[in-house]
Amino acid sequence: MLRLAALRLLAVVPIALGVTIICFVLMFVAPGDPIQTLLPDNATPEVIALLRQAYGLDKPLPVQYLVWLGHLLRGDLGTSIGTGRSVAAELGAAIGNTAIVAGGAAIVGFSLGLALGLLAGTHRGGWIDRVASAVALCGLSVPQYWLGIVMVILFSVTLNWLPAMGMGPHGLSWHWEDLRNLVMPVATLSLIPAGIVTRITRDRVAELLRQDFVRTLRAQGLPTRTIIAHVLKNAAPPILAVMGLQLGYLFGGSILVETVFNWPGVGFLMSNAILRRDQPTLQGAILVLSLGFVFLNLLVDLLQSSVDPRIRRG
Amino acid sequence: MRRVVLGLLASALAFGAQAESVLRVAMTAGDIPIVIGQADQGYEGFRFVSYNLYDSLVAWDLSSADHASGVVPGLAVSWTVDPADHTRWTLKLREGVKWQDGLPFTADDVVWNFGRLMDPKAPQFHPGQYADARTRLPDYKGIEKVDDHTVIIITKQETALLPYQLAFLVMVSPAQYAKVGGWEGFAKAPIGTGPYKFDKIVPRERLELVPNKDYWDAKRIPKQDRLVLYPMPEATTRAAALLSGQVNWIEAPAPDTIDKLRQSGFKIITNAYPHIWSYELSYQGASPFKDFRVRQAANYAVDRAGLKELLGGMMIESYGNVTRDHPWYGKPSFDIKYDPDMARKLLKEAGYDKAHPAKVKIAISTAGSGQMQPLPMNEFVQQNLNDVGFDVSFDVMDWNALIDFMRASAAGPVAVRNSDNGINFSRNTQDPFGAICRFEQTNQFGGSGSNWGGFSNKEVDEVCDAATHEFDPVKQDALFAKAHALMVDNAVMVWIAHDVNPRALSPKLHGFIQAKNWFQDLTPVTVDP
Numbered sequence: 001m002l003r004l005a006a007l008r009l010l011a012v013v014p015i016a017l018g019v020t021i022i023c024f025v026l027m028f029v030a031p032g033d034p035i036q037t038l039l040p041d042n043a044t045p046e047v048i049a050l051l052r053q054a055y056g057l058d059k060p061l062p063v064q065y066l067v068w069l070g071h072l073l074r075g076d077l078g079t080s081i082g083t084g085r086s087v088a089a090e091l092g093a094a095i096g097n098t099a100i101v102a103g104g105a106a107i108v109g110f111s112l113g114l115a116l117g118l119l120a121g122t123h124r125g126g127w128i129d130r131v132a133s134a135v136a137l138c139g140l141s142v143p144q145y146w147l148g149i150v151m152v153i154l155f156s157v158t159l160n161w162l163p164a165m166g167m168g169p170h171g172l173s174w175h176w177e178d179l180r181n182l183v184m185p186v187a188t189l190s191l192i193p194a195g196i197v198t199r200i201t202r203d204r205v206a207e208l209l210r211q212d213f214v215r216t217l218r219a220q221g222l223p224t225r226t227i228i229a230h231v232l233k234n235a236a237p238p239i240l241a242v243m244g245l246q247l248g249y250l251f252g253g254s255i256l257v258e259t260v261f262n263w264p265g266v267g268f269l270m271s272n273a274i275l276r277r278d279q280p281t282l283q284g285a286i287l288v289l290s291l292g293f294v295f296l297n298l299l300v301d302l303l304q305s306s307v308d309p310r311i312r313r314g
Numbered sequence: 315m316r317r318v319v320l321g322l323l324a325s326a327l328a329f330g331a332q333a334e335s336v337l338r339v340a341m342t343a344g345d346i347p348i349v350i351g352q353a354d355q356g357y358e359g360f361r362f363v364s365y366n367l368y369d370s371l372v373a374w375d376l377s378s379a380d381h382a383s384g385v386v387p388g389l390a391v392s393w394t395v396d397p398a399d400h401t402r403w404t405l406k407l408r409e410g411v412k413w414q415d416g417l418p419f420t421a422d423d424v425v426w427n428f429g430r431l432m433d434p435k436a437p438q439f440h441p442g443q444y445a446d447a448r449t450r451l452p453d454y455k456g457i458e459k460v461d462d463h464t465v466i467i468i469t470k471q472e473t474a475l476l477p478y479q480l481a482f483l484v485m486v487s488p489a490q491y492a493k494v495g496g497w498e499g500f501a502k503a504p505i506g507t508g509p510y511k512f513d514k515i516v517p518r519e520r521l522e523l524v525p526n527k528d529y530w531d532a533k534r535i536p537k538q539d540r541l542v543l544y545p546m547p548e549a550t551t552r553a554a555a556l557l558s559g560q561v562n563w564i565e566a567p568a569p570d571t572i573d574k575l576r577q578s579g580f581k582i583i584t585n586a587y588p589h590i591w592s593y594e595l596s597y598q599g600a601s602p603f604k605d606f607r608v609r610q611a612a613n614y615a616v617d618r619a620g621l622k623e624l625l626g627g628m629m630i631e632s633y634g635n636v637t638r639d640h641p642w643y644g645k646p647s648f649d650i651k652y653d654p655d656m657a658r659k660l661l662k663e664a665g666y667d668k669a670h671p672a673k674v675k676i677a678i679s680t681a682g683s684g685q686m687q688p689l690p691m692n693e694f695v696q697q698n699l700n701d702v703g704f705d706v707s708f709d710v711m712d713w714n715a716l717i718d719f720m721r722a723s724a725a726g727p728v729a730v731r732n733s734d735n736g737i738n739f740s741r742n743t744q745d746p747f748g749a750i751c752r753f754e755q756t757n758q759f760g761g762s763g764s765n766w767g768g769f770s771n772k773e774v775d776e777v778c779d780a781a782t783h784e785f786d787p788v789k790q791d792a793l794f795a796k797a798h799a800l801m802v803d804n805a806v807m808v809w810i811a812h813d814v815n816p817r818a819l820s821p822k823l824h825g826f827i828q829a830k831n832w833f834q835d836l837t838p839v840t841v842d843p
Contacts, residue, residue, distance in 0.1 A: 030715075031711065031712075031715035031718055031719070031728070032712065032714035032715040032717070032718050033714070033717075035445070036714050036718055036721075037354065037355075037714065037717070038354060038442050038445050038446070039445050039446070039449065040446060040449040040450065041717070041720065041721075041739070041764060042449060042748070042752060042763055042764045043445065043721070044448075044452060047445050047448045048445075048721075050434065050441065050444065050445070051442070051445045054441035054442075055441070082345070082354070083345060083348065083354075083517070084348060084497065084498070084501065085498075085501070085517060086498075090517060090518075093517060093518075094518070149550055149554075152550075152554045152558075153554070156554055156557070156558035156560075157554055157557040157558050160559070163558065163560055164551065164554040164555045164558040164560055165544075165554065165555045165560060166519065166520075166544065166560070259547065259548050259551070260548060260550070260551060261551070262544070262545075262546050262551050264516075264517075264518040268344075271344070272344040272345055272518075272547075275344065275712070275713065275714060
């Protein structure tokens with residue numbers, strides 16, 4: 001187990017380097033310039049040149065990358081060209097905000113997916129299966145931004161039950177006025193993970209229920225509850241893998257959902273950074289997110305191997 | 315007993331909180347504009363942050379919804395050019411003005427601020443602030459303090475536009491900069507002389523300002539208890555936030571939400587302001603627009619009234635860089651109107667017809683500051699032009715790429731490679747030079763100005779030159795009007811629309827006067843409980 005963890009941790013270094021190099025190059029290949037939004041439309045070439053120099057954008061691309069890397073190795077993610085604020089601080093706050101909504105969506109989506117998947121798998125072909133599968137299909141097919149807008153129209157504009165946008169006044173807290181702001185973004189974001197987890201759980205449970213070891217357990221007269229527990233344990237590895245991936249996507253922030261609900265998370269931050277070509281912010285965000293994704297996958301792998309010894313042996 | 319007292323206290327506090335009148339504004343910006351002086355996020359940043367926290371030496375007149383908005387005294391009560399040397403301007407500063415921390419505002423502060431904005435060697439120099447300020451004030455050479463309330467600004471060459479240019483530069487507190495140790499600290503606790511004081515900022519969420527009760531202009535002490543600014547780039551989200559009562563003021567409601575907002579009792583406020591949405595044309599290479607008849611034909615082909623209907627009335631038909639009732643419009647002889655037959659006739663004379671259309675490619679963006687509804691609007695104009703004998707295609711870019719493309723001019727590498735003949739790039743026409751001459755003077759082409767296509771005309775150059783050196787405001791206006799008339803007569807652009815700066819306000823808000831300006835005064839707004 002430790003060897004696996006060490007190997008995977010070592011693999012993080014080339015992955016992170018690769019991701020940052022690709023991101024760096026893509027930013028320069030794309031038309032546009034990070035300083036454009038700082039300048040009035042009639043800025044003179046002299047002013048543009050001074051600004052490029054001030055932000056180090058006049059240097060050759062490899063030099064710019066190495067400078068950025070040098071700062072990174074000293075723990076400095078740099079300063080946003082757009083806002084002048086520290087990228088680390090911006091990112092920290094944004095990740096915190098996304099974590100609130102992503103965590104909520106994971107809890108809701110995974111619980112719902114597991115419950116529906118289990119029900120559908122154990123009632124394969126019946127009406128429960130059809131309803132659960134239809135719900136899962138809707139979750140996967142309905143565009144999240146559309147659902148977000150419809151929920152806003154219904155629950156904010158028409159019924160005036162829930163706030164239409166933003167975080168509550170206190171951020172993460174147990175105040176009802178803050179929790180109300182979470183309801184719609186969490187519901188919207190949880191739809192896709194709920195759908196995916198339902199489908200994988202249903203398929204695995206249904207498949208396992210047909211296997212010999214389940215027949216043997218039944219022949220031994222074990223209660224259904226115990227049999228389901230065995231089935232779930234066997235079904236866990238692929239479900240955990242899917243959950244890990246979904247958790248990664250959720251923590252990466254959803255540009256569309258965060259924009260619809262004006263939620264100041266990572267998606268919102270990156271969307272602004274892309275539009276402004278704010279390279280330090282984008283570079284920092286992609287690095288941190290990709291590292292997060294890698295660590296999350298590592299965690300899932302370790303979890304899988306602790307649940308299923310065959311993976312460890314393999 | 316203790317519980318009862320605490321409960322009563324809580325109720326009293328809650329009542330106090332409810333009684334606070336709060337103006338909650340949803341901006342179109344994706345982030346809170348920079349708060350250290352010259353704001354980013356286009357003119358929206360200046361509208362809501364710069365001119366609320368700070369003052370400029372010369373101010374915009376935002377007091378009327380009826381007349382064109384000019385300049386008035388701000389932190390300077392007067393500005394006069396030296397009759398013997400037109401490069402020296404004496405500014406008398408307003409006495410009795412205090413920074414929001416109580417310190418007096420003096421000439422030393424002004425000199426320090428010009429170091430911040432203009433002198434790369436000054437310790438307080440800020441490159442981002444410089445980039446904005448230097449572009450506004452390109453002829454600045456130096457500043458001298460005469461006494462505590464007088465400064466002299468020296469320009470590299472004589473320019474009569476200095477008062478307009480100074481209106482874009484806001485003054486920030488040197489003492490606060492020293493106290494907090496730099497710009498990063500200043501951004502967390504900015505101090506100016508403006509009508510609002512900084513209270514709180516939550517990056518990317520909201521900026522909260524409170525009235526400066528000691529503001530030097532008693533008439534402009536804010537009539538609300540608090541102003542909260544939210545960045546909210548998505549138009550649907552802004553409308554929902556207004557309809558659900560989370561905000562009571564939204565910028566730029568989408569045209570298709572305006573009826574719903576009106577029906578729900580919200581006030582839709584519009585007014586002309588210095589904005590233009592046009593096609594700037596290329597005069598390079600084989601551009602068909604080099605032919606005067608083609609340019610005239612394009613102007614005759616656009617059904618501006620139809621476009622206005624498409625936008626639910628949210629535009630003004632454009633026949634020049636300023637509206638026809640503006641003092642700078644002048645008296646052009648080219649009577650622009652919707653006349654597709656005339657357009658066809660002119661195109662035919664120029665050698666084009668339906669079988670051999672005039673092929674043109676226009677660079678457009680999918681969104682962007684001031685671009686209104688770029689996709690449906692451009693498709694509408696494309697249809698108009700194609701109907702009379704053009705064959706219009708688009709080079710579609712995102713906003714940042716279009717800015718890059720605009721700066722490179724029609725002779726830039728992308729325009730040449732893609733054979734682009736025009737650009738749809740909304741512009742501000744706030745000051746007379748910025749409204750007129752920068753688009754048509756020969757020396758404004760090629761990276762040093764806004765004459766994107768490279769139009770050149772000797773008479774235009776002479777009139778613009780005279781206008782920028784005319785120190786009598788009345789004569790100056792007349793010269794700019796002449797320059798504008800020449801622009802229309804030469805059909806320098808295809809004029810299409812002026813935005814009307816729509817905003818939707820809760821019926822609980824009163825007292826707002828929408829000036830004919832990009833900037834607005836929020837201080838008179840009252841908020842009903």
